[in-house]
Amino acid sequence: MLTLSSLAVSTSTILVLLAFVAALSGLVGRRRSATTRHTAGVPALVLASAGGPGQQAPAGVLDEPGSTDATLPSRPTTGWYAAALAHLALAVLTVGLVTRAVAVGHGPFANQHEFAVSFAWGLLLALAWTRWRHQADGLTVAVLPLALGMLLYAATVSATPNPLVPALQHNLLLTVHVLAAVIAYGAAGVACAAALLSLGRPVLVRLGWVGAPAPARLDELGYRAVAVAFPLMTVMLILGSVWAERAWGTYWSWDPKETAALLTWLVYGGYLHARVVRGWRGRRAAWLLVVGFVAVLFTYFGNLFLGGMHSYA
Amino acid sequence: MTMSHAVARSPLGVIWRFLTSKVTAIGLILTLGVLTLLGTLFPQLPDSARGNSMATAAWLDGIRPRFGDATDWLARMQVFGVFHSLTFTTTAAVLGLSTLACTLNRTPALWRQVARPPLHPSGHLLDQIHHSRRVVVATDPASVTASVAAHLRGRYHLVTTSTAEATDLYAVRHRFAPLATLVAHAGIVLVLAAAAVTGQVAFRDSEVAIVVGERHAVGHDTRLVIEAASFTDSYTEAGTPLDYASDLKLLADGRPVARATVRVNEPLRYDDIAIYQSFYGVAAVLQVSDPTGTTLFDGGVPLKWGAEDGIHTVGLLDLPLPGEQLAVVSTVSGKRDPLLRAGQVQIVTYRGGAETDRRVISTGVATDVGGLRVTFLRERQFTGLTVARDPGSLWVWWGAALLLVGMTITFSMRPRRLWVRITAHPSGSQVHVVTPARTTPTDADLHDPDSATLDELIRALTPASVETLPDPALIRK
Numbered sequence: 001m002l003t004l005s006s007l008a009v010s011t012s013t014i015l016v017l018l019a020f021v022a023a024l025s026g027l028v029g030r031r032r033s034a035t036t037r038h039t040a041g042v043p044a045l046v047l048a049s050a051g052g053p054g055q056q057a058p059a060g061v062l063d064e065p066g067s068t069d070a071t072l073p074s075r076p077t078t079g080w081y082a083a084a085l086a087h088l089a090l091a092v093l094t095v096g097l098v099t100r101a102v103a104v105g106h107g108p109f110a111n112q113h114e115f116a117v118s119f120a121w122g123l124l125l126a127l128a129w130t131r132w133r134h135q136a137d138g139l140t141v142a143v144l145p146l147a148l149g150m151l152l153y154a155a156t157v158s159a160t161p162n163p164l165v166p167a168l169q170h171n172l173l174l175t176v177h178v179l180a181a182v183i184a185y186g187a188a189g190v191a192c193a194a195a196l197l198s199l200g201r202p203v204l205v206r207l208g209w210v211g212a213p214a215p216a217r218l219d220e221l222g223y224r225a226v227a228v229a230f231p232l233m234t235v236m237l238i239l240g241s242v243w244a245e246r247a248w249g250t251y252w253s254w255d256p257k258e259t260a261a262l263l264t265w266l267v268y269g270g271y272l273h274a275r276v277v278r279g280w281r282g283r284r285a286a287w288l289l290v291v292g293f294v295a296v297l298f299t300y301f302g303n304l305f306l307g308g309m310h311s312y313a
Numbered sequence: 314m315t316m317s318h319a320v321a322r323s324p325l326g327v328i329w330r331f332l333t334s335k336v337t338a339i340g341l342i343l344t345l346g347v348l349t350l351l352g353t354l355f356p357q358l359p360d361s362a363r364g365n366s367m368a369t370a371a372w373l374d375g376i377r378p379r380f381g382d383a384t385d386w387l388a389r390m391q392v393f394g395v396f397h398s399l400t401f402t403t404t405a406a407v408l409g410l411s412t413l414a415c416t417l418n419r420t421p422a423l424w425r426q427v428a429r430p431p432l433h434p435s436g437h438l439l440d441q442i443h444h445s446r447r448v449v450v451a452t453d454p455a456s457v458t459a460s461v462a463a464h465l466r467g468r469y470h471l472v473t474t475s476t477a478e479a480t481d482l483y484a485v486r487h488r489f490a491p492l493a494t495l496v497a498h499a500g501i502v503l504v505l506a507a508a509a510v511t512g513q514v515a516f517r518d519s520e521v522a523i524v525v526g527e528r529h530a531v532g533h534d535t536r537l538v539i540e541a542a543s544f545t546d547s548y549t550e551a552g553t554p555l556d557y558a559s560d561l562k563l564l565a566d567g568r569p570v571a572r573a574t575v576r577v578n579e580p581l582r583y584d585d586i587a588i589y590q591s592f593y594g595v596a597a598v599l600q601v602s603d604p605t606g607t608t609l610f611d612g613g614v615p616l617k618w619g620a621e622d623g624i625h626t627v628g629l630l631d632l633p634l635p636g637e638q639l640a641v642v643s644t645v646s647g648k649r650d651p652l653l654r655a656g657q658v659q660i661v662t663y664r665g666g667a668e669t670d671r672r673v674i675s676t677g678v679a680t681d682v683g684g685l686r687v688t689f690l691r692e693r694q695f696t697g698l699t700v701a702r703d704p705g706s707l708w709v710w711w712g713a714a715l716l717l718v719g720m721t722i723t724f725s726m727r728p729r730r731l732w733v734r735i736t737a738h739p740s741g742s743q744v745h746v747v748t749p750a751r752t753t754p755t756d757a758d759l760h761d762p763d764s765a766t767l768d769e770l771i772r773a774l775t776p777a778s779v780e781t782l783p784d785p786a787l788i789r790k
């Protein structure tokens with residue numbers, strides 16, 4: 001079982017690498033045919049000049065929920081291959097995590113190796129979700145290196161399963177607490193990817209990236225990823241306190257990892273207020289997303305140098 | 314909330330404006346973030362040493378090599394105790410007040426928006442409107458109104474108003490969802506308030522060591538006594554602990570009131586007191602008497618302190634004589650000290666804090682140490698517990714639940730609004746639909762439920778349509 005699991009993890013690492021190469025090669029010279037995409041801007045004008053949708057819509061579809069989604073290009077592009085490979089990597093990694101959980105008898109979140117693999121899984125999941133929900137192909141190229149980095153890091157630390165120390169022996173709480181963290185951090189990674197693309201866009205465009213998503217769109221994608229990440233971080237913090245209260249007798253003990261997670265949460269709280277209440281957009285908001293993800297990494301790697309009660313992970 | 318000029322300029326008005334300012338909120342949240350960052354970057358004085366000047370000084374000496382001459386300055390700046398510093402608690406308190414003020418401040422406007430929605434898009438709403446469609450339909454206004462209403466009914470809450478020239482439909486979904494941010498912010502206020510209460514009335518004794526078979530009074534006006542009936546532990550082959558548990562009896566005024574096996578993650582709760590398994594170790598069972606033969610102590614001394622050399626464990630005993638103390642030193646199991654063999658402990662006696670004598674004694678041999686007669690009978694396990702009362706914690710959970718529920722609704726159930734104006738037209742009726750868009754026009758392929766509904770509605774009307782008109786200036790009222 002463990003062998004199967006590590007085989008799946010390595011396969012997935014290679015798939016992510018291939019996906020990244022495909023995404024990179026798609027960066028330059030990818031041409032999107034204007035006619036294959038829903039034209040942005042003023043739909044009503046377009047519809048009117050095309051004779052209106054009434055003339056074209058077959059009577060049968062009139063009561064169906066409408067879809068204004070972009071139609072796929074007729075031939076798969078490198079971007080499509082990148083996404084397909086990333087999805088495959090997600091599926092294989094899921095197998096890897098499930099088999100490992102079965103083999104070790106608890107959620108695969110008990111040591112640094114397992115958590116790094118789970119983090120990569122969270123990133124790939126958030127990427128898949130963003131693509132599915134928002135057809136956001138352009139983000140793939142920025143999310144994949146994050147996932148790849150996690151998987152490569154996982155390969156360098158010991159994968160030997162540890163027995164759970166008594167404090168961790170509360171399976172349901174442990175699983176939900178860490179699952180929320182993993183997905184939240186994955187979504188935070190996607191938000192950071194959107195921000196990085198938005199900040200680096202002028203350079204990328206000058207280098208010849210044709211299909212670069214518009215800054216406003218990257219901004220919106222970043223916000224929507226945080227709208228997923230922030231409530232999940234809240235779940236993580238609350239379940240963490242519930243658990244601390246049961247295990248250590250206090251819901252909050254300023255343990256370094258706990259504190260770093262609070263810091264991360266505060267950064268995203270600041271971002272949400274800056275954006276929603278103060279109307280921050282563009283570069284300033286993007287920088288906050290980058291800072292937020294640095295805080296995520298700090299929280300995650302923190303137990304390597306911070307010590308404290310989470311230091312078993 | 315509008316304020317008269319006089320109120321706005323009064324000190325209270327200034328405070329209120331400060332607390333409700335959106336810049337304040339972001340500033341406070343980020344300040345708390347920076348303080349929290351300091352607290353993770355610098356080591357923090359452990360709880361056990363707080364308020365104990367000797368322990369604090371010893372701890373500071375331990376970190377002095379890292380921070381050098383700056384140590385004392387950093388300590389004065391409270392960098393090693395960020396979370397208990399005045400700056401931190403004040404920031405958190407002002408954040409709580411600000412959140413409360415914001416919540417109160419926004420309630421009337423949010424309530425108006427929900428209870429008396431703008432039936433015609435106007436004012437600032439128009440700034441947000443990006444999506445607008447017009448079609449001319451070959452049926453009369455009354456039947457168009459009926460079919461539009463039929464299309465939206467069930468999913469949307471509808472309000473219809475008619476004038477001589479036009480019929481206006483206001484359709485809204487998740488119309489109460491805007492109130493959810495009030496719930497979320499109230500949750501934060503509750504969490505912060507409960508945490509503040511905890512600091513005032515709660516207690517938490519994290520180093521209660523009870524030798525198996527003995528009793529310990531909880532204190533703090535509780536009349537409770539804990540008895541450690543037994544203790545069990547198990548290990549992996551590598552020697553890391555797998556499980557440890559204590560069988561505890563709780564007595565109130567001498568009567569047993571609760572009994573449970575307590576392990577990590579499974580505390581014993583009685584009234585508002587909770588008892589947690591925390592640590593464990595070995596105790597030395599001693600008999601101590603004075604030169605006249607009067608017994609001063611007969612029981613176990615938990616060796617709960619680890620010595621800095623990593624080889625010895627130490628237990629301290631206060632004797633019922635003024636200023637007299639006794640320390641018991643033993644070796645950690647698995648470690649060796651040639652001067653302290655198996656079955657031996659070292660006894661050190663103190664008077665007024667100064668050492669008076671020290672002697673290694675063997676099991677069962679009554680020995681004179683510092684004018685006392687001490688017999689080491691045997692070793693026995695002790696269980697280490699944390700005993701806490703925290704009436705604030707219940708409110709923390711309520712606050713957390715409100716925060717989570719409010720936030721989930723805020724993020725997943727955005728209110729969706731649609732305005733439809735139906736007017737007579739030479740060919741039948743003209744239908745104009747607008748919705749405030751969440752996305753900018755360049756995000757047209759980002760999923761936007763409002764514009765999707767609008768398209769859907771227009772498509773439902775189009776079988777009867779004669780023409781789709783270019784996007785006009787928005788209807789204003």
Ligand code: HEM
Pocket residue numbers: 269272273276277332333334335337338339342408411412413415416419491494495497498501720723
């Ligand atoms: C740690 C403290 C706080 C947290 C976690 C928090 C959380 C939130 C969340 C999750 C949202 C929704 C954001 C969105 O819709 O995307 C929000 C909105 C908002 N918050 Fe806070 N908040 C906090 C403190 C404050 C304070 C102190 C103020 C007052 C100055 C404030 C004022 C607002 C306003 C005006 C909105 C947007 C309006 C609305 O959606 O009703 N918040 N907050």
